[in-house]
Amino acid sequence: MTGTAADPRTIRTAVVGYGLAGSVFHAPLLAANASYSLDVIATSDAARQGSASSRLPGVAVVRDGAAVLQRAADLDLVVLATPPLTHYPLAKAALEAGLDVVVDKPFAVTSTQGQELVALARAEGRVLTVFHNRRWDGDFLTLRKLLATQSLGKVARFESTFERWSPSIAKAWKARATAADGGGVLFDLGTHLIDQALQLFGPATVLHAELQARRSDERADDDAFLALRHQSGVTSHLAMNMLCAQQGPRFRVLGSIGGFTKNGVDPQEPYMAAGGSPRDADYGVEAPEWAGLLGRDGHLDRLATERGNYPEFYRLLGDKILDGGAESSLPLPVNPEDAVEVLKIIERARELVK
Incomplete structure (x- = not known):
């Protein structure tokens, strides 16, 4: 169930990774949207932990994605702002834990991994999208x-x-x-x-x-x-x-x-x-x-x-989740199948230069 008893229309959110993507894009955009509560930040870097605690008072700061998933019962959405190699395993684990997921680009390191995540989200009835934010440049x-x-x-x-x-x-x-x-x-x-x-x-x-x-x-x-x-x-x-x-x-x-x-x-x-x-x-x-x-x-x-309008990504996502999530007819901000097509282009390009 989304939200808390006090505010059932708040999407309880964790951001995994607090480098450029997490600190400059996701955390500020989430903090600026009343549909979300930013509850957890995960980073293993001590300096980034201090920065997150200072800039986001009241937010729990944990070490990694595993620590976030231990709190899955108290969350609705996980945003993955980690290096690309981690996207597939973290997204898979989050979907299996019953959470909606945002994956920063690139969606995964292979189109096969991306297709597997799309199929898993469909099977689990979860919302899955990819942060192709430059559609709103x-x-x-x-x-x-x-x-x-x-x-x-x-x-x-x-x-x-x-x-x-x-x-x-x-x-x-x-x-x-x-x-x-x-x-x-x-x-x-x-x-x-x-x-x-x-x-x-x-x-x-x-x-x-x-x-x-x-x-x-x-x-x-x-x-x-x-x-x-x-x-x-x-x-x-x-x-x-x-x-x-x-x-x-x-x-x-x-x-x-x-x-x-x-x-x-x-x-x-x-x-x-x-x-x-x-x-x-x-x-x-x-x-x-x-x-x-x-x-x-x-x-x-x-x-x-x-x-420019990067906030539109999280506005569309919030509307989708609060309208019923995967069962809602509202559009995703980015269809993850679009991100799979991007990966296929990258794979074809690499084949041509071998």
């Missing part, structure tokens, strides 16, 4: 609106790039992780780019793939390029790079009557990392100078960016 929402209004005509090519300057690997688990462990930029930034392309233009096959490890301590890949051919006829070029000293456009979209170019990266992550709240009036609002360029009829016009 402001620039992506702007592009979706352009496509919905057919402002570009028939799209021929979609170019999507996610680049960072990160010459050293900051996280210990990433420095150790091979591709088989869920390491590398294709599993990290690439998961977002693939999901966005599939959402915009539908199912696709991989035409070409390039995967390189350019940093001396990289054990998987940190420079990747995929060319996808969608059944809709669109060609997607997706590039991701962790050793990029000069970044290119985030999006460039070419259609039969217009084009759209967008620079810069959605501001929601740095805003929350700096301590901002999703409740703030200026949350998700991009500075005007980062507006994209819409080119039609021989001239360029600035196009203001839609407001």
